[in-house]
Amino acid sequence: MARWDPNARQRLERAALELFVRQGYDRTTVAEIAERAGLAKSTFFRHFADKREVLSGGDALTRLLTGAVAAAPPGAGPRQAVEAALAAVGAQAFTAERHETVRERQQVVAANPELTERELLKREALAAALTAALRERGVPEPTAVLAAVLGLLALRAALARWTARPGQDFTALALAELTALCEAAAAL
Amino acid sequence: MARWDPNARQRLERAALELFVRQGYDRTTVAEIAERAGLAKSTFFRHFADKREVLSGGDALTRLLTGAVAAAPPGAGPRQAVEAALAAVGAQAFTAERHETVRERQQVVAANPELTERELLKREALAAALTAALRERGVPEPTAVLAAVLGLLALRAALARWTARPGQDFTALALAELTALCEAAAAL
DNA sequence: CCGAGTGATGAGACCTTGTCCCATCACCAT
DNA sequence: ATGGTGATGGGACAAGGTCTCATCACTCGG
Structure with a gap:
């Protein structure tokens, strides 16, 4: 009955997570x-x-982040571009209805070093893609790297809080984290 | 002839790298x-x-960095503590005589995703340890995370330059990278 | 000097991951 | 219907990694 059912990949992802x-x-x-x-x-x-790789979820997150950075208004600086990227993720990826799935996935990954390793490799690739997207906007080298890293740092911290309790808005959490990081950075 | 030779671990590390x-x-x-x-x-x-794990090199780097942070003078801020940590690494780990070995190791790691993954996991653990060492000095939360991340960012960038050409002083490279990052951070 | 204990090693069975090849099946166009 | 195309099944295979048991060297007390 299963052969030639079209959603083989999705079926595998679901079975694996379960x-x-x-x-x-x-x-x-x-x-x-x-x-x-x-x-x-x-x-x-x-x-x-x-x-x-069955838990990687493809490159949807990368496309979301880099797309939002590229689509930010021309006058926006790196900080605003990263904020736009975080808002895009909050609006389209980490929504209330996906909360449960994301939470389960996070717990599985956190419980396994092998999966954590893979997650870090993905994050590294994501950082490189974000940096490139910022550079494309004319952001100079050290600033682009820094803005990308801070953005992902905020994303990760916000994700931890968001998965911990339901009902919160991811975008708000992420922007708050980013603000805290930028203030700390200015005081260094 | 080999059995009961005392340096089994070191022999394995050397054989593996070769x-x-x-x-x-x-x-x-x-x-x-x-x-x-x-x-x-x-x-x-x-x-x-x-x-x-045969290429991980143990936790020498972690002890070096956290030790230097802990040993920094009481009046030093997070920036100075991280600078001290980078200087310690430059003086005791990435010295001229180890240049060749470090370079070989870097090339092998860079050529293999599996090894890169492991490297990233180590770096993550290193970031956590550095953050904890800074917190121990009384550095508040968001600043400690940020200083640790910037320090490791500088370390990685400096390492790439240092392995690319011999004869340079690692500490000087790392401090220059850190300065550039901090300036970019202040302008965010 | 000898025998028991200790700790590192060797040897090999075993399971899982991941690769590869080939036969098979469904679907589609002619 | 007929052949092509592409996804699948099945099984052989290498390597990573775990586990258990026997073995060997060294040490220490009698």
């Missing part, structure tokens, strides 16, 4: 995930480069 | 490394949690 939440990442085998999705082990590796 | 440089990380098996060190595969995993 199993990881229920019994843990390392007590879940790839064969198990594939079976639950109605597929074979070899098919799993056709969709994902490795077991960790 | 093989990685000569034939690449993923074309080198753990069995090969162990054989070259005169040991068995199972002994390798008694000394290192996994294949990547």
Whole structure:
């Protein structure tokens, strides 16, 4: 019944998250995930480069952040561009309805060093992409790196708070974190 | 002849780096490394949690950085404490005689995503340790995080330049990077 | 001098991840 | 229907990593 169902990739992602939440990442085998999705082990590796990648969620976040930076008004400085990027993420990625899924995913990742490693690699790539987007706006070199890093620092801190309790607005949390960081930076 | 030679761990590290440089990380098996060190595969995993860990170099860098922060004069602010930490690293870790080894290691790591992931995890742990050391000095929360991140950012940038060409002083490079970052931060 | 204890090692069975190849199946166009 | 295309299944295979048990060198007390 499963063969040729169109959403193989999505089915694998869902099956993986469910199993990881229920019994843990390392007590879940790839064969198990594939079976639950109605597929074979070899098919799993056709969709994902490795077991960790099934939780990566693609490059949606990167496109969201860099897109918002590029779309910021011409007069906006790096600070405003990063704020726009955080607002975009709050509006389209970390919304109230996705709260539960994001929270589960965060917990699974935090509980496993392997997954955390992968997360850090993604964040590094994200930082590079953000820096490039800022440079594209004419932001000079050291400032672009700094603004990108601070933006991701604020994003991560806000995400931790947002997943901890429901009902809060991610954008507000992120902007508050960014403000605190910028004030601390000015006083250095 | 090798059994009971005292420096098993060091022998494994050397053998690994040599093989990685000569034939690449993923074309080198753990069995090969162990054989070259005169040991068995199972002994390798008694000394290192996994294949990547053989290049981690232990926690010497962490102790160096946090130690220097803790030993900074009481009147010094976070900026001066981080500068002291960078100077300590330049004086005791990234010295001229270790230049070649550090350069080889950097190249191997940069060429392999798996090793880069591990490196990022180490850097994250390092950032946490640095932040804690600064907090211990009474530096308030957002400032401690920021100073630690900027310090590591400067360290990484300086390391890239230092390994690129020999003969330069690491400390001077790192302090220059930090100054540039702080100036950019003040202008945000 | 000898024997028990200790700690590092060797050897090998075993499971999982990840790669690769080939046969198979569904769907589509002619 | 007929052949092409692309996703899948299945299984063999290498390497990473875990675990257990036997072995060896060294030490210390009798």
